[in-house]
Amino acid sequence: MASPAPNPAPDSTALPARDTGMSRLAMGAIALGALAFAVLPLILPTYQVSILTEVLIFAVLAMAVDILAGYTGRTPLCHGAIFGVSTYVVVYWTSQMGGSPYVGVGLGIAAATFVAAIFALLAIRTSGVYFLLLTLALGMIVWGVCLRWTSVTGGENGLRGAVRPAALADGFSFYYAVFAAVAVVAFVMWRFVRSPFGLTLRGIRDSESRMRSLGYNVPAHLFLAFTISGFFAGIAGALYAMFNDFVSPSTVGLSQSVEGLLMAITGGIGTLFGAFIGSFAIIGLENLVSLYTERWQSVLGAMFVLIMIFAPEGILGRIRSFVAQRRR
Template sequence: MARTLLFIALAAVVFVALPFVVPSYYVSLTTKILIFALFAMSLDLLIGYTGLASLGHAAFFGISAYTIGILSVKLRMSEWVAFPAGLAMAIVLGMVFALLALRARGSYLLMITLALAQVVWGVAFGWRTMTGGDDGLPGLRRPAFVSDETSFYFLVLALVAASTVVLVALIRSPFGLALQGIRESESRMQALGFNVWRHQFAAFVIAAAFAGLAGALYVYYNRFVSPDFLHVVRSAEVLIMVIIGGVGTLLGPAIGAAAIILLEDIISSQTQHWLLALGIIYVATTLFAPRGLIGLYRERFMARRKP
């Protein structure tokens, strides 16, 4: 416990001090890492703690971003309206996905979430008059109180930190423990009197809400939204972040997000074949660290402690 508190304190000091000791480029890169860490943790709530595989998580990320983009750029509404509207749309879409997808399990669930997400992507790509089609919606402005990189960084840091606290409290609550029980054995939890479908539905919606928050922050970070926000590649990318970091750990997906964003930044500056590199990274992780970076660390650490 003391070691965990020390780690949290050191991490807080590093993140708070970072904008004052590094160039603005690295502040911006860290902001992106924090946003995708939240995105990955939201998916881990589904995969790691509820046992529901999804290949359409980018739909919640993208629908929130598009809602903010349309309301801000097309309808000239205030961010105080656009931001909560983006989160609300992500939650509503999460409900729709849950109602349709929770009828299936395993690879069928994976394919249904993929198909539903592709429908949303198709709407964004084809509805040019509203979404801008493949050109997207440029010209989005950040709120005046976070117009510079440093203030926006601290806003993202505060929201991601608060979201992490909520997620940790959630998975340690009776509800979170019930989700983990459902992950292990649905039939046993039903026999114990738990409403499995209702718990899975709630987990789906909560995960969608946090993914929507990540999408809302990312559209203000990018100041632009396009169908790429909703694409299957985005869903696959965040899924790989979770797998590389370690499924069912929360910290692991955050580390996986940091690793992928940093590698993308380095590799993309050298070659255009980032997706090929991402595939190689995934295969290497599957072969040499099937439990992710967190699992690999635990195995090595525990091996050292054994006499």
């Protein structure tokens, strides 16, 4: 793909596979995955279809996290909050103001983008652990406001409302609406990370000082990347509002951000579509575990610990480095 970006860093070790094209293998896997998501609801019972809907929605959140964590080299812990702001706005708009769900979705995404832009202004000056800490603190502020601002957010009780438009009332048609939306969003994100802008972000990830001396406006790129990532998280949050018809402080809480990040990591940081695998794995596990025990938090924590120790590059990352090794 033609791109004005300067020659990629030769010492880039983060992505072992070629980035410029997509191998036939990867294409086949994506086609297979898309086919599975398209066909599975036809044979699954209603409850599993709703889980699959959730998988798709959270994959968008995980991809939004991946844009920052994988392609920009800044690991955020506030995306649950950005996601949840959108959910809150959509539910509030439809249930308390009686507005149309379509306008609500637009407002929710706009609100999430706006929050992300503010976070970005503060966070882009930092990197590494400081970035993580700052975004964590920013996300917690949103959580604190949602918890305490009882007159608007309903506090601990949250807000309930029938958000879903009548046309999508049953789970089956809603699934396919989400499927279509997620397919479009995933394609746009894929184009985004491969665009000249996306390549510049990777350059910043690999060597900020080099990109700066090449004349790129690094802070502006980081700001835009953060805001765009927040925009996508907002889309996921709006879809979640329609899916769940309910929002409470736990939607914007730390564990939401953590789950989003864990999905991105499980799938493989910097693989974008790995998010679908991560989302499927985590939500599948969550549903499986909750059949046997209420200790999902512990399982989530233990997963985090184990993945950090044994497979920090995630499932897709593992496969990718394995394939790259065999090619050598």
